[in-house]
Amino acid sequence: MSNTFDTIASIIKNRRTTKPPEMNGQKIPDEQITALLELADWAPTHANTEPWNFIVYAQPKLFGQQHAELYKANTPANEYMQMTYEKLLNMPNKASHVILCTMQRKPLTRIPVLEEIAATACAMQNILLGATALGLASYWGSGGMIHSPAMKQYLGLGEDDVVLGALYLGYSDTKPTGKRNIPLSEKVTWVK
Template structure:
């Protein structure tokens, strides 16, 4: 791959939301395995590899939808919103695969927790670039039950671990619109 091809890959990456997925097609499991393999090649401090991925597909999508919507309902109390409950029930069914993004805390306490979080974030960027390379859609969401402590056990996470969201994968039915970035000069400082 040339530098120009890589630049194009990075700059063409877009989030593709569940409503933009083609719900009649499924992504091949072998492609999802390649995406996850690329994810685990992310940089990480001390070779800790703090990521833990739980993949939902087929009937698993309904199990995921039921779990997250019911947990939301249980924990929301007077803040419960029927529209949110409905989205938590329906959006997972629009995806081909959903990957729960877990961070397993590194046993080496000399590695700050934030560095484990950063490593998983790098893994997610690899997932985004991989979906772009395969011509399929990807979307990282941190909504719903992501930061709800009682959710962690469902995804195989312990007390010190973190749930960092969900990565939705699907074939693209509606192309995402172009994105903008502020000029580099506004977001960088060079010291010479």
């Protein structure tokens, strides 16, 4: 195998999730965030629609405040939990940057929505793999209000647009471990 394959395989196999509270608050240079977004922009895209869009929070506490307030404003009183509000408020406190990732449909596109979502997810994966190559910690968050109609409205998205998640990026003093729970042989069928 080539050195290039070995390098890519190592990055893919060593990518791990680090939850934002496990990050240490150290700032990533904005230039590195820009470089990660450039990787995202090279994701596969059917008919070159490039449906991904990113909102970068260089001050992640601002995202925490906005996310928590969105939860508070859009949750019925009988379902509201102060603990959830506090979690959303404080989740990004130790992250360096938060990137909200959205799939935005182009007018009159014939590409199936699923393919546009998949393309945007590939763009997000490119960010995560690039972050791993740079020695950064990362977390793909989809909780709280991320998938809610209120978040779509807050971001000014259209009916067919989708918020895929928030990528929390930072540094961590610990290295998470990982494993696969299901053997690959149980997930692959060869047809010869």
